[in-house]
Amino acid sequence: MIRFENVTKIYRTDGHRRTILERVSLTLKPGISYGILGINGAGKSTTMRLIGGTEEPTSGRIKRGLRVSWPLGFAGGFHPMMTGRDNVIFVARIYGENPKRVLEFVEDFSELGSYLDVPIRTYSSGMGQRLAFGMSMAIPFDCYLIDEVTAVGDSRFQKRCVEAFSARRENADVIMVSHDMETIRTWCTQGVVLLNGRAIIYEDVNDAIEVYRRLNA
Structure with a gap:
């Protein structure tokens, strides 16, 4: 509530x-x-x-x-001088989640490869959204906030986003x-x-x- x-x-x-x-x-x-x-x-x-x-x-x-989640796909909460990997670990700890589990999920889902180990300030907007969407799906929430963003990237990645979010929706509100x-x-x-x-x-x-x-x- x-x-x-x-x-x-x-x-x-x-x-x-x-x-x-x-x-x-x-x-x-x-x-x-x-x-x-x-x-x-x-x-x-x-x-x-x-x-x-x-x-x-x-x-x-x-x-x-x-x-309650942060707005889905919102990358503005990441520290631009830290790497994607360090941001993921930091956020996981804030929410009391296992950093290793969250990192493995985000690494697989975002498909950023070696870019996880460079500062987020070097990311394109699409790369930042991939990381943010992966983080949103890696941490279970009771309620997801969505501000105009439901999927990012090319059509194949968008399909993955929709599938992942649909799975989360089985036990969460929007x-x-x-x-x-x-x-x-x-x-x-x-x-x-x-x-x-x-x-x-x-x-x-x-x-x-x-x-x-x-x-x-």
Whole structure:
């Protein structure tokens, strides 16, 4: 269970104040996968970062009663000066996982070969995504966060990504941001629509999609 308790998120830049969420209280229940919808700038990615804990609310609390992933395929959390191998070992230890097991999985899955032993700052964006996706699949989570990324690389590697993620989905939930409504419909059963600082849960994802389409009309 993930619970927002009176959560407000405000950004202040150059004297301007932008409210993303305003006193939002809601509960995301286990066993349910949610699509987060809203027009551009509504705060979808910010809400995902709040759920994942990579950003803190301006006020209020977020309680997590389950193990939540970082956004799938997100490579921004790696240290650019460290090698891929050292990053994998570091992250595995943070999550209390066996570094050897995680490293073996990532080494096989990412297919980066000798590039695992060079600094991540030398990686292309695709290589970084391969490493990040492999890390996401190597560590079991109760809930996976997906911000527009479900697969990376060429068609063969994309197929591996989909197969690995489908296996994880058998025992895990999804919270997803995507502009593709068919993807939302495929992976999610309920929807959360962000509008003017509010977050409204729809128990039928199709209702959430219909509201989203009206907002974009």
